[in-house]
Amino acid sequence: MAKITLGCEPVIGSLILSTSNKKDYRITNRLQEGKRPLYAVVFNFVDSRYFNVFATAGGHRVTVYQCLEGGVIAVLQSYVDEDKDESFYTLTWACNAEGNPLLVAGGLNGIIRVIDTSTEKIHKSFVGHGDSVNEVRTHPLKPSLVVSASKDESLRLWNVDTGVCILIFAGAYGHRNEVLSVDFHPSDIYKIASCGMDNTVKIWSMEEFWTYVEKSFTWADLPSKFPTKYVQFPIMLASIHSNYVDCNRWLGDFILSKSVDNEIVLWEPKPKEGTPME
Amino acid sequence: MLMDSDVCGKRYEGRETNEAMESLLIKISQVKKQIEAARVASIKEKCRKNVMNVDLTTSQLCELSKSIKNIHLEDQTGSRNMLSFRIENPLFQHSGYAHGSGEKDSINNQEASPSSIIKLPYVEKIPPYTTWVYLDKNRRMPDDQSVVGRRQIYYDQSGGEALISSDSEEEITEPEEAKHEFSEGEDQMLRTILQEHGLTEEVLDVLSQYIRATSSAIKERYTNLCEKSRKDSRGNLGIDVETDLESALESVDNLFCRRCLVFDCRLHGYNQNIVTPYEKQPQFNEVGENGKPCSDQCYLWSRKQVFEELTPSKIGSKSIPSVSCSDKRINGNSLETAIPKASAGAANESTPTGPSNESSVMPNEKVLKHKGEFEGALSGCEWRPLERDLYLKGIEIFGKSSCLIARNLLSGLKTCMEVYTYMFKGGDSMVQSCAAFPNSRLEDNGTDDNNHTELEIPSRSRLFRKRGRARKLKYTWKSSGHPSIRKRIADGVQKAAKIGFGDATVPRASVEAGSAHALQPTVNVIQMFAGIVGLGEPPARGDGYQCGNMNLLLKQRKKILLAKSNVAGWGAFIKNPVNKNDYLGEYTGEIIGHKEADKRGKIYDRANSSFLFDLDEKCVLDAYRKGDKLKFANHSPAPNCFAKVMMVAGDHRVGIFAKERIEPGEELFYDYFYSPDQAPPWAWKPEWSKREDSSVPHGRACKHQSH
Numbered sequence: 002m003a004k005i006t007l008g009c010e011p012v013i014g015s016l017i018l019s020t021s022n023k024k025d026y027r028i029t030n031r032l033q034e035g036k037r038p039l040y041a042v043v044f045n046f047v048d049s050r051y052f053n054v055f056a057t058a059g060g061h062r063v064t065v066y067q068c069l070e071g072g073v074i075a076v077l078q079s080y081v082d083e084d085k086d087e088s089f090y091t092l093t094w095a096c097n098a099e100g101n102p103l104l105v106a107g108g109l110n111g112i113i114r115v116i117d118t119s120t121e122k123i124h125k126s127f128v129g130h131g132d133s134v135n136e137v138r139t140h141p142l143k144p145s146l147v148v149s150a151s152k153d154e155s156l157r158l159w160n161v162d163t164g165v166c167i168l169i170f171a172g173a174y175g176h177r178n179e180v181l182s183v184d185f186h187p188s189d190i191y192k193i194a195s196c197g198m199d200n201t202v203k204i205w206s207m208e209e210f211w212t213y214v215e216k217s218f219t220w221a222d223l224p225s226k227f228p229t230k231y232v233q234f235p236i237m238l239a240s241i242h243s244n245y246v247d248c249n250r251w252l253g254d255f256i257l258s259k260s261v262d263n264e265i266v267l268w269e270p271k272p273k274e275g276t277p278m279e
Numbered sequence: 280m281l282m283d284s285d286v287c288g289k290r291y292e293g294r295e296t297n298e299a300m301e302s303l304l305i306k307i308s309q310v311k312k313q314i315e316a317a318r319v320a321s322i323k324e325k326c327r328k329n330v331m332n333v334d335l336t337t338s339q340l341c342e343l344s345k346s347i348k349n350i351h352l353e354d355q356t357g358s359r360n361m362l363s364f365r366i367e368n369p370l371f372q373h374s375g376y377a378h379g380s381g382e383k384d385s386i387n388n389q390e391a392s393p394s395s396i397i398k399l400p401y402v403e404k405i406p407p408y409t410t411w412v413y414l415d416k417n418r419r420m421p422d423d424q425s426v427v428g429r430r431q432i433y434y435d436q437s438g439g440e441a442l443i444s445s446d447s448e449e450e451i452t453e454p455e456e457a458k459h460e461f462s463e464g465e466d467q468m469l470r471t472i473l474q475e476h477g478l479t480e481e482v483l484d485v486l487s488q489y490i491r492a493t494s495s496a497i498k499e500r501y502t503n504l505c506e507k508s509r510k511d512s513r514g515n516l517g518i519d520v521e522t523d524l525e526s527a528l529e530s531v532d533n534l535f536c537r538r539c540l541v542f543d544c545r546l547h548g549y550n551q552n553i554v555t556p557y558e559k560q561p562q563f564n565e566v567g568e569n570g571k572p573c574s575d576q577c578y579l580w581s582r583k584q585v586f587e588e589l590t591p592s593k594i595g596s597k598s599i600p601s602v603s604c605s606d607k608r609i610n611g612n613s614l615e616t617a618i619p620k621a622s623a624g625a626a627n628e629s630t631p632t633g634p635s636n637e638s639s640v641m642p643n644e645k646v647l648k649h650k651g652e653f654e655g656a657l658s659g660c661e662w663r664p665l666e667r668d669l670y671l672k673g674i675e676i677f678g679k680s681s682c683l684i685a686r687n688l689l690s691g692l693k694t695c696m697e698v699y700t701y702m703f704k705g706g707d708s709m710v711q712s713c714a715a716f717p718n719s720r721l722e723d724n725g726t727d728d729n730n731h732t733e734l735e736i737p738s739r740s741r742l743f744r745k746r747g748r749a750r751k752l753k754y755t756w757k758s759s760g761h762p763s764i765r766k767r768i769a770d771g772v773q774k775a776a777k778i779g780f781g782d783a784t785v786p787r788a789s790v791e792a793g794s795a796h797a798l799q800p801t802v803n804v805i806q807m808f809a810g811i812v813g814l815g816e817p818p819a820r821g822d823g824y825q826c827g828n829m830n831l832l833l834k835q836r837k838k839i840l841l842a843k844s845n846v847a848g849w850g851a852f853i854k855n856p857v858n859k860n861d862y863l864g865e866y867t868g869e870i871i872g873h874k875e876a877d878k879r880g881k882i883y884d885r886a887n888s889s890f891l892f893d894l895d896e897k898c899v900l901d902a903y904r905k906g907d908k909l910k911f912a913n914h915s916p917a918p919n920c921f922a923k924v925m926m927v928a929g930d931h932r933v934g935i936f937a938k939e940r941i942e943p944g945e946e947l948f949y950d951y952f953y954s955p956d957q958a959p960p961w962a963w964k965p966e967w968s969k970r971e972d973s974s975v976p977h978g979r980a981c982k983h984q985s986h
Contacts, residue, residue: 049344050363067366075369083401100347110404119363123399131408141340144347155410171410177904187336233412253332255325269325 029072034059040108041092047144048094048102056104058089063106065118080104080116087112093137096144097124097162098218105147105161107134113149115161125164129157136182142190145218150180156195158207160217165227167217170195170205172233181247192236194256194270196246202258203235204270237270310468406848407888412905414867415834417932418545420875420901470504538929546870546930662701666692670701831927831934836864839908844946847961848888851912851947857937863920863947864909866892866933868902876901887959894924894931909935914962915948922949 037060045051053068054077061082067075082089089108097103101119111134113127131153140146145162155171170193178198186192191211196202207214210230220227242260249258252267259265536544662670666689673684681702685695693701837857844850857863868890871879876891876899883889883903890902890910902910912920912935921938924931935949953962 046340047344048347049341050348051366052344054366067369069372073372075366075372077366077369078397080397080399082399096347110402112402112404114399116399121397126400126402128402128405131405131410142343153407153409169410173412173905175410187333187340231410253329253336255329 030074032066032074034062034064037062037088040088040090043092043094045094045102047096047139048100051102056092056094058092058106058108061085061087061089061108063089063092063104063114063116065104078118078121082114084110086110090133090135091137093139093147095139095147095161098145103161105137105139107137107149109133111151111153113137113147113159115164125161127157127159127164127166129166130155132179135180138183138185140185140190141187146214148183148185148193150183150195150197152179154178154180154197156180156183156193156205158214160214160220163217163220163224165217165220165224166229167214167227168207168210168230168232170232170235172231174234174238176201176203181245182249184250186251187253192251194249194251196249196258198245200240200242200244200246200260202239202241202246202249202256204237204239205232206236207232239268239270241266241268306471307468310471314468406843407886408849409903411903411910414869414905414907416546416865417867417870417900417930418905419547420869420871470501662693670698673698828925828927830862831865831925831932834865835862837861839864839947841908841911844911844913846913846915846946846948848913849911851909853941853945853947854943856943857941859937859939861937863935863937864907866900866902866907866909866922866935868892868900868906868910869904870894870898871901872897873899875899879903884959892922892933894933898931900933909947912947912949914951916950916962916964918948918950919945920947920949 034057039057039059041058042055044053044055051067054065055068056063056065061084063080064076065078067077069075087108087110089106091107093105095103095105095115097117101117103124104116104118105113106116107113111128111130111132113130113134114123115125115127116122117124127149130149130151133152134149135152136150138148140148145160146167147159147161149157149159151157153171154176155169156176157166157170158168159166176195176197176199180195180197182197183193183195186194191206191208193205193207194202195205210232213228213230217227241258242262242264244260244262246258246260249256251257255267255269257265257267534542534544536542536547538544538547669688669692670684673688677683677687679702681699682695685693685698689698838854840852840854841849842852853863879901880889880891883891890906892900892902894900900906919938919941920935922933922935924933926932935947938949941947951958951962953959955964958964
C-alpha cells in the first residue's frame with residue numbers, strides 16, 4: 002500500500018452485500034465447453050444489432066452464442082485453431098470499415114486472429130508479438146482499432162481492417178514485465194491505460210502519432226511496409242499498487258485498477274500525478 | 280483520543296505549558312478533522328461528476344453502435360451476413376432453466392457438430408522476443424531499474440503456483456526512511472498550528488506524532504513554506520547569492536563528465552574526480568588589457584591621476600601598478616578624491632590632470648573630506664560568500680586585473696571599483712596566497728594530491744600535461760599505427776619511461792593516440808597506453824595494421840541482420856562478406872553490478888534466455904532491455920566469431936570480431952566460454968567429464984558466471 006499522508010487519504014469503501022433486495026439477476030442457463038478453462042466472455046457492444054450475442058474463448062476454440070428469450074442460448078458459430086497448443090486468453094468484438102462484426106482473439110501463441118463473423122472466415126492473423134497476448138481491447142470510438150497487451154512487455158495498436166500494426170508502446174519507459182491488461186479511454190480518443198506485472202499503471206497517448214493512425218485506415222500496401230512507430234514514453238506512470246496489477250479499466254476519467262494483493266483502487270490520473278482516491 | 284492520553288502521560292513542567300499543550304492538541308485534532316472532512320467532500324464531489332461523465336460517454340457509445348446498425352439496415356442487398364444468418368438458424372439451442380430453480384445439476388454440454396466448426400488455419404509462431412532499445416554505447420543502469428528486492432511469481436508447467444522471491448532470505452534490507460513528502464493537507468496544518476503556537480520543540484514533537492515525520496523534517500518544511508511566501512532575493516546571475524561558489528558549481532562539478540564531455544553522463548555516472556584545469560598564471564598587470572577604463576565605475580578613473588602624476592611616460596609597464604598600488608595604499612584617500620571628479624566629467628584625458636594637480640596640491644584637505652566617503656564606500660560594500668569565491672576564481676584566471684574580474688565574473692554584482700578596493704583592502708591575504716600558488720605549481724611536476732593538501736586552498740586531484748607544447752588537444756583520425764603518430768608515441772614512451780610509470784604524469788602522446796580526452800584517471804590511461812602500444816615502440820607492422828580499439832571508438836561496425844536462427848530463437852546474420860579478424864560490432868548493454876546480475880540471471884535462466892556478459896570484475900553487461908543486434912548471436916562450440924573485452928578510452932568494451940572469412944547471409948556464432956559448472960545444457964562440451972550431480976546449473980553467461 003502506498004504511503005498515505007494526511008490529507009491524501011483514500012476513502013475506503015466496503016463491499017456491502019445488499020441482502021435486503023430481491024435477486025435482480027437469476028441464473029438461467031449454464032454451458033460447459035469441454036474440459037478446458039474458459040478465459041474470456043464478451044458481449045458485442047460494438048454493434049447494437051447483436052447486443053445479445055456473446056463469444057467465449059477457451060482452449061483453442063472460440064464460440065459465438067446468442068441469448069434468446071426464456072433463457073435459451075443458441076450456438077451460432079464455432080471456430081477452432083488448427084494449432085492444438087494454442088490457448089486463447091482474450092476476445093473482443095470489433096468492426097471493419099463496412100460495419101461487419103469481427104471477432105478478435107489472442108492467446109498463448111502471440112498471434113492475434115481476426116475472424117470475420119459475417120463470412121465465417123479468418124480475416125487476418127497478426128504476427129508480431131514476441132510472446133503470448135494477455136488482453137485485446139477495441140477502441141470505443143473507432144471500432145477498427147484494437148490494442149493488444151502482451152507478455153513481451155509491449156502493447157501494440159492494430160488496425161483490423163487493413164491489417165497493419167500502427168504503434169508499439171514499449172521501450173525505454175515502457176513496461177518492464179508482462180503487460181496484463183489494457184483499456185481505451187471512453188471519450189478521449191488518444192488515451193490508453195495499461196498495467197502489468199511491474200506493479201505500474203501507465204497511461205499512454207497516441208496524440209503525437211495520430212497521423213499514422215489515420216494513415217493506417219487507407220493503407221493499401223503490404224502491412225509489413227507500414228512505418229510502425231515506437232511510443233517509448235507514457236504520459237503518466239502510476240505506482241499505486243505494490244504488487245502485480247492484473248486489470249485496469251477506465252470509469253469516466255477515473256481508473257479502476259485491481260491488484261493481486263486484494264486491492265481495487267479507483268483513482269484519478271492527474272496530468273502531473275495520480276491521487277489514489279478510493 | 281489515543282494521542283491525548285499518550286501526550287498527557289508525558290510530564291511537562293509548569294501548569295502553563297500543560298494548558299498550552301492541551302489547547303495545542305485540541306487545535307491539532309481540529310485541524311486534522313477539518314482536513315479529512317474536506318477531503319471526503321472533495322472525493323464525493325469528484326465521484327458525482329464522474330458519474331455524470333460516464334453517463335454521457337456511455338450514451339454516446341450507445342448512439343455509435345446504433346448507427347452501425349442503421350448502416351446495415353439501409354443496405355440489405357448484397358452483403359450476406361453470416362452472423363445474422365446464423366441468428367436465424369442457430370446451430371444448436373440450449374434451453375434454459377425454469378424460473379426459480381437456480382442450482383440445477385444438469386449442465387448443458389456444448390459440443391458443436393463437427394461439420395459446422397470452422398477451422399482457423401495454422402500460422403507459424405515467431406520465437407520469443409522482447410522489445411529492446413538500441414544503444415550505441417554502454418550505459419549504466421539507473422537505480423530505479425534494479426531488480427533487487429522485487430518478488431516474482433512463477434508458474435510451473437504442471438500448473439502449480441510457486442512464489443519465488445528473487446532476493447530470497449539472504450538479505451533483508453532495511454527500507455530506508457523515505458523522505459517524507461508533505462502533502463497539501465499537511466502543509467495547511469503546519470501553517471495554522473505553527474503560526475499560532477510558534478516553532479517550539481514541544482509543538483514539533485506533537486506534530487511529528489501526527490504527521491509521522493521527524494520533527495527536524497517538519498521544521499525544515501515549515502521554514503521552506505515561509506520562505507516561499509516571501510520573495511527570494513536573487514542576483515542577476517539567477518543563482519541565490521547567499522550561497523557560495525562551491526555549492527553553486529556543485530552541479531557542474533558533479534554532473535559534468537570529463538571523459539564524455541557531457542552533463543549527466545549515462546556511462547560514467549556522477550561524482551567523478553574533480554579536476555581543476557591548469558592554467559598558467561599570466562602575469563597580468565593591473566592596468567588590464569589596454570589601459571582603458573572598463574566602465575564608469577572603473578578603478579582606473581582614480582588611478583589615472585596617480586598614474587600620470589607620477590610617471591606619465593611609463594604607461595603599461597609592470598612596475599607602475601605596484602608603485603601606484605603602494606602609493607595608493609599610502610595615499611589611499613587621494614583615490615577617493617578623483618572619483619567624483621572623474622565620474623562628473625566626461626572620459627577625456629585632460630580632466631584627470633586637472634584634479635590630479637589639485638589632489639597633489641591639497642591632498643590633505645581632500646583626504647580629510649573624502650576619507651569618510653572612502654571608508655563609507657568600502658564598508659558599505661558587503662561581500663557575500665559567492666562573490667568572494669568568484670573573486671578568488673577571477674584572481675586565478677585573470678590575475679590581479681580588477682577590470683577583467685568585474686566585467687566577466689562579477690557583472691551585476693560588483694563594480695570594477697569595488698573589486699579593486701576589495702583587492703587591496705581585505706583581499707590581500709588571499710591574493711597573496713593565490714599569487715604564490717601558481718608558482719608552486721609550476722615547479723612541481725607530476726603533482727598530485729599529496730602536494731596539494733599543504734596549501735590552504737582545498738586541493739583537488741589533478742593531472743597536468745608536463746610539456747608546454749601540449750596545451751592544445753590534437754584530435755587525429757590517424758590510428759596509433761600510423762607512422763607519424765608512432766614516432767610521437769615512441770618519443771613519449773621514452774620520456775615517460777624516464778620518469779617511470781609510478782608517476783602520475785600523462786604523456787602527451789597517449790592523449791593523442793587513443794582518445795581525445797586530456798583528463799583521465801591515470802591508471803586507465805597507462806593501461807590503455809600499454810594496451811595499445813606496449814611498453815616501448817609500437818610494433819612496426821606497416822600501414823595495414825588495424826588498431827582494434829580505433830574501430831570500437833569510431834564505431835566502424837558492419838551491417839548485421841536479424842532473422843530466425845537455424846539453431847535457436849533469433850540469430851544475427853552478416854549482410855556483407857567479412858575477412859578474418861574484421862571488426863563486426865560492439866556488444867553494448869546496460870552496465871550493472873555483479874549482485875544485480877546474479878538476481879537478473881536467475882530470472883533469465885528460467886526463461887532460458889540470458890543476455891548477460893561479464894565485463895570485468897566489477898561490471899556485467901546486460902543486453903536484455905538495451906543493446907545492439909549482436910546480442911542475438913548464438914553460442915556454438917565451433918564458432919566463426921570471437922568476442923574480446925578491450926579497454927577503449929578508459930572504458931571496458933566488448934568487440935565482436937570475425938574469426939575467419941564469413942560470407943554474406945551466414946549466421947554469426949561465438950563461443951560463450953561458460954565454465955563447466957555454469958553452462959546450460961545446450962552449451963555442454965563433450966570434453967568435460969561427466970558430473971555426478973545432474974542438477975540444472977545456473978548458466979549465467981559467458982558471458983557471466985553466477986555465484
